[in-house]
Amino acid sequence: MAVLRVGSLLFRLHPGALLVTLLAIAIMVKLGLWQIDRGLEKQAIMDRHADAPHIYQPNAQTIAHLEADTRISVRATLDTERYFLIDNQILHGRAGYHVVALATAPEFDGEYLPVNLGWVAAGIDRSTFPEITLPEGELALDGRIRIPSSRPFLLQEQTFTPPESWPVRIQFPELDKLREGMRIPLMPVILLLAEDNPLGFPREWPVVVMTPQRHYAYAVQWFGLAIAAFVVFFVASRLRAKDDDAKSYEE
Numbered sequence: 226m227a228v229l230r231v232g233s234l235l236f237r238l239h240p241g242a243l244l245v246t247l248l249a250i251a252i253m254v255k256l257g258l259w260q261i262d263r264g265l266e267k268q269a270i271m272d273r274h275a276d277a278p279h280i281y282q283p284n285a286q287t288i289a290h291l292e293a294d295t296r297i298s299v300r301a302t303l304d305t306e307r308y309f310l311i312d313n314q315i316l317h318g319r320a321g322y323h324v325v326a327l328a329t330a331p332e333f334d335g336e337y338l339p340v341n342l343g344w345v346a347a348g349i350d351r352s353t354f355p356e357i358t359l360p361e362g363e364l365a366l367d368g369r370i371r372i373p374s375s376r377p378f379l380l381q382e383q384t385f386t387p388p389e390s391w392p393v394r395i396q397f398p399e400l401d402k403l404r405e406g407m408r409i410p411l412m413p414v415i416l417l418l419a420e421d422n423p424l425g426f427p428r429e430w431p432v433v434v435m436t437p438q439r440h441y442a443y444a445v446q447w448f449g450l451a452i453a454a455f456v457v458f459f460v461a462s463r464l465r466a467k468d469d470d471a472k473s474y475e476e
Contacts, residue, residue: 239462242458242462243458246454246455246458249451249454250451250454250455253447253448253450253451253454254447254448254451256447257443257444257445257446257447257448257451258444260440260441260443260444260447261440261441261444263435263440264437264438264439264440264441264444265437267433267435267436267437267440268437270432270433271432271433271437273294274294274369274432277294277295277296277369278295278296279295279296279297279298280295280296280297280298281297281298281299282298282299282300282330282332283297283299283332284332284333284334285332285333285334285336285338285412286334288333288338288370288412288414289412289413289414291370291414292370293370293371293372294369294370294371295369295370296367296368296369296370297367297368297369297370297416298365298366298367299328299330299332299338299365299366299367299416300330300363300364300365300366301328301329301330301333301338301363301364301366302328302329302330302361302362302363302364303326303327303328303329303340303359303360303361303364304326304327304328304329304337304359305358305359305360305361306391307327307391307392307409308324308325308326308327308357308359308391308392309324309325309339309392309393309394309395309398309403310322310323310324310325310345310354310355310392310393310394310395311323311325311341311395311396311397311398312394312395312396313396314344316344316427316429319346320346320347321344321345321346321347321355322344322345322347322355322394323341323342323343323344324341324342324343324344324345324357324425324426325339325340325341325342325398325415326339326340326342326359327339327340327409327411328340328364328366328416333412335410336410336411336412337409337410337411337412338412338414338416339398339400339411339412339414339415339416340366340368340415340416340418341371341415341416341417341418341428342359342418342424342425342426342428343418343425343426343427343428344426344427344428345357345426354392354394357392360424364424365422366416366418366422366424367418367419367422368416368417368418368419368422369416369417369419369430370414370415370416370417371414371415371416371417372413372414372415373397373398373399373400373414373415374397375399375401377397377399379396379397380396381396383395383396383397383399383402384402384406385402385403385405385406385407386406386407387406387407387408388407393407398415400412400413400414400415401413417430
């Protein structure tokens with residue numbers, strides 16, 4: 226057992242306790258640095274979101290090659306009979322669906338742009354779909370481009386065939402499979418209708434789930450715990466040393 230003297234203070238350091246304390250401090254410092262890195266990543270995402278270009282009335286070829294988060298504005302018409310319901314969507318603690326409509330315009334060359342119009346509540350009876358009325362006529366649609374994952378995590382693989390009736394409930398918008406299986410000429414991206422657009426249903430599209438400030442706050446907590454572990458160890462060591470000195474004096 227090593228003895229460390231700092232001025233008039235005597236510390237008796239147990240090797241095992243010292244090793245565990247140093248290991249714990251290293252882990253907490255590493256977690257703090259990781260939170261800082263995550264905060265910087267989230268800030269970069271938010272900066273890209275704020276600086277994303279805005280394109281007006283693009284054609285189908287242009288839309289198909291847009292990067293995620295690009296803002297677009299189009300005048301288009303929705304197919305009021307055919308739309309998708311994305312299952313298991315939560316808004317403010319309630320379960321429901323995202324309504325994905327099919328938009329068409331002369332610039333789209335016969336292809337459809339999937340448009341996520343927002344969230345609707347699910348009923349108690351899963352066999353009954355919510356009653357939805359889509360707006361008719363030419364509409365002003367604006368929002369941001371989202372590129373769905375090509376390999377989403379699903380509990381069960383989806384298969385698509387031309388449906389006998391609409392709407393169609395899906396787990397995830399696998400657009401390539403929808404295009405091939407349901408024989409609908411879909412563009413490979415989805416438009417998330419802007420939150421301030423008066424059309425559609427309630428919707429919230431957070432840029433990031435956790436803000437950079439929250440990550441930085443967690444980093445401070447981890448660093449604080451590391452400092453606390455360091456202080457507690459040496460205070461405990463000093464107290465043990467004082468006890469040992471008292472026993473030696475009594476003897």
